[in-house]
Amino acid sequence: MRKQKGLARLFALGGRIRAVEFLGIAVAVFAVLGLLWFATTAAGLVRPLFLPSPGQVLSRLGELWASGQLLADMGISIYRITLGFLISTVIALPIGILIGSYRGWEAAIEPFVDFIRYMPVVAFVPLTILWTGTGDAQKFLIIFIGTFFQQVLLVMDNVKSVPRDFINLGRTLEMPEWRILKGIVLPSALPAIWDSLRISLGWAWTWLVVAELVAATSGLGYRITTAQRFFQTDLIFGYLLILGILGLATDQAMKYLGRRLFRYLEVR
Amino acid sequence: MAEPKLSVRNLGKTFISDRGTTVALEGVDLDIGDNEFVGLVGTSGCGKSTLLSIAAGLETQSEGEIRIDGADITGPGLDRGVVFQSYTLLPWLTAEQNVEFALRASGRSSAEAASIARDHMRLVGLTGFEKAYPAELSGGMKQRVAIARALSYRPKMLLMDEPFGALDALTRHHMQELLTGIWEQHRLTVLFITHDVEEAVYLSDRVAVMTNRPGRIKKIVPIDLPRPRRYTMAASPEFQALHREVMDAIRSESLAAAGFAEALE
Ligand SMILES: Nc1ncnc2c1ncn2[C@@H]1O[C@H](COP(=O)(O)OP(=O)(O)OP(=O)(O)O)[C@@H](O)[C@H]1O
Numbered sequence: 230m231r232k233q234k235g236l237a238r239l240f241a242l243g244g245r246i247r248a249v250e251f252l253g254i255a256v257a258v259f260a261v262l263g264l265l266w267f268a269t270t271a272a273g274l275v276r277p278l279f280l281p282s283p284g285q286v287l288s289r290l291g292e293l294w295a296s297g298q299l300l301a302d303m304g305i306s307i308y309r310i311t312l313g314f315l316i317s318t319v320i321a322l323p324i325g326i327l328i329g330s331y332r333g334w335e336a337a338i339e340p341f342v343d344f345i346r347y348m349p350v351v352a353f354v355p356l357t358i359l360w361t362g363t364g365d366a367q368k369f370l371i372i373f374i375g376t377f378f379q380q381v382l383l384v385m386d387n388v389k390s391v392p393r394d395f396i397n398l399g400r401t402l403e404m405p406e407w408r409i410l411k412g413i414v415l416p417s418a419l420p421a422i423w424d425s426l427r428i429s430l431g432w433a434w435t436w437l438v439v440a441e442l443v444a445a446t447s448g449l450g451y452r453i454t455t456a457q458r459f460f461q462t463d464l465i466f467g468y469l470l471i472l473g474i475l476g477l478a479t480d481q482a483m484k485y486l487g488r489r490l491f492r493y494l495e496v497r
Numbered sequence: 498m499a500e501p502k503l504s505v506r507n508l509g510k511t512f513i514s515d516r517g518t519t520v521a522l523e524g525v526d527l528d529i530g531d532n533e534f535v536g537l538v539g540t541s542g543c544g545k546s547t548l549l550s551i552a553a554g555l556e557t558q559s560e561g562e563i564r565i566d567g568a569d570i571t572g573p574g575l576d577r578g579v580v581f582q583s584y585t586l587l588p589w590l591t592a593e594q595n596v597e598f599a600l601r602a603s604g605r606s607s608a609e610a611a612s613i614a615r616d617h618m619r620l621v622g623l624t625g626f627e628k629a630y631p632a633e634l635s636g637g638m639k640q641r642v643a644i645a646r647a648l649s650y651r652p653k654m655l656l657m658d659e660p661f662g663a664l665d666a667l668t669r670h671h672m673q674e675l676l677t678g679i680w681e682q683h684r685l686t687v688l689f690i691t692h693d694v695e696e697a698v699y700l701s702d703r704v705a706v707m708t709n710r711p712g713r714i715k716k717i718v719p720i721d722l723p724r725p726r727r728y729t730m731a732a733s734p735e736f737q738a739l740h741r742e743v744m745d746a747i748r749s750e751s752l753a754a755a756g757f758a759e760a761l762e
């Protein structure tokens with residue numbers, strides 16, 4: 230590769246970046262967008278009903294925080310996503326591994342999963358309400374429908390990308406099938422599986438909020454719907470920010486954990 | 498001649514897939530003696546890897562017989578160590594743990610595995626890199642770990658499929674010297690596939706040349722160069738003559754493959 234001087238390397242194909250530089254750029258973008266937002270509202274270019282000012286949004290969030298409402302809404306949503314995502318993951322992992330490892334099982338399960346995957350999750354909302362009411366179970370179900378089928382296919386692909394020679398290595402060592410699976414295939418696919426889970430967690434958030442918007446009596450999504458009724462645009466903006474922050478935080482946490490867990494993949 | 502270590506008789510392999518049938522091997526006959534180093538060369542796609550996979554027990558032949566120590570090969574086994582062209586080091590294990598992994602799989606205790614692994618890291622000149630992960634090793638180092646791993650559990654035979662194919666010329670030379678060095682000290686039956694005629698002549702006791710697909714053994718060239726082999730030998734007239742002989746046998750095949758049969762006249 231050509232040697233890039235100074236900051237040019239940040240915008241060269243395959244260029245490298247230091248952690249501080251990455252953080253600096255990311256924070257700067259947020260700061261610029263925040264400033265733009267502030268300037269637009271301060272100049273009175275848009276009516277506050279459509280775009281409230283950052284100050285308005287923050288003070289609304291402050292109020293909701295002080296009253297405990299925000300924390301309660303976050304708590305219930307986080308509870309739902311955690312459980313819903315775990316249920317989905319715990320079932321998707323073994324199935325994805327199974328159909329990624331054995332072509333017979335792939336033929337039996339993959340087309341069906343693919344078939345369901347293309348059904349819009351939102352269309353399941355009325356059905357799930359009919360089946361389980363509007364309680365937490367329905368939220369778990371929607372998260373499940375929205376993430377499970379995607380996870381199965383992602384994990385299947387991760388397992389299938391394990392090099393054939395890795396499996397052959399196990400064979401030449403006379404390892405039994407299950408030990409090849411446990412000792413070679415799984416550890417080999419694990420970093421990619423971790424990434425798949427991280428990506429599917431993002432989708433799970435979306436489906437949770439969708440479920441809460443449509444039918445719920447608590448949670449972040451529910452609060453957004455009620456705010457709409459009272460034209461509380463500042464609350465809607467505030468909660469969107471909270472959702473963004475929660476998503477960003479979980480994603481970064483999983484990325485960080487992944488780097489810790491799979492440190493061996495990095496050249497020191 | 499004593500009973501061969503590996504004996505291949507009238508071996509054939511036909512691949513049948515959705516895209517049609519490919520006859521990869523037809524009527525392959527080859528004997529490899531105990532402690533003999535045989536190089537196998539041939540044009541690309543002539544069936545070298547297929548033959549090695551069948552010997553490794555990873556593929557089954559469509560016809561003919563293949564035996565190791567007189568017993569039919571029915572599957573992979575610890576009596577044959579395989580070194581793949583891709584390094585196949587498990588990335589989550591350190592260099593030494595990769596060797597231990599094979600030793601543990603072959604039934605050694607962990608203490609035994611640790612000590613044998615350390616010895617083999619020294620054998621391939623990787624002392625000091627025991628705790629390095631594969632991502633931190635160069636291609637040549639990775640392949641040295643793979644060789645250490647394949648040797649460590651004492652297979653009767655080593656099957657190597659273009660193990661140095663991905664290495665640069667200089668590293669390749671080092672690896673060839675390392676391999677002859679180890680082989681001359683430890684003696685082991687080796688089937689070594691390569692594209693590189695010089696490599697085959699330098700390493701082998703005999704070089705087997707295959708025809709184009711469907712692959713057969715076209716010619717076997719005994720390499721009567723003295724051992725220990727030295728790199729300086731490559732310049733000797735004897736080496737050059739042998740190189741020429743193998744090269745001629747392959748060249749006619751590769752020209753035929755390219756549709757230049759007339760050019761041979
Ligand atoms: N699993 C398979 N299914 C179908 N055809 C195959 C399969 N494996 C190999 N072949 C075909 O058999 C022939 C011989 O392949 P093989 O890999 O043994 O060649 P090779 O001599 O090792 O070539 P190279 O020097 O390029 O590695 C090729 O035509 C290849 O396409």
Ligand SMILES: [Mg+2]
Pocket residue numbers: 545546547658
């Ligand atoms: Mg090959």
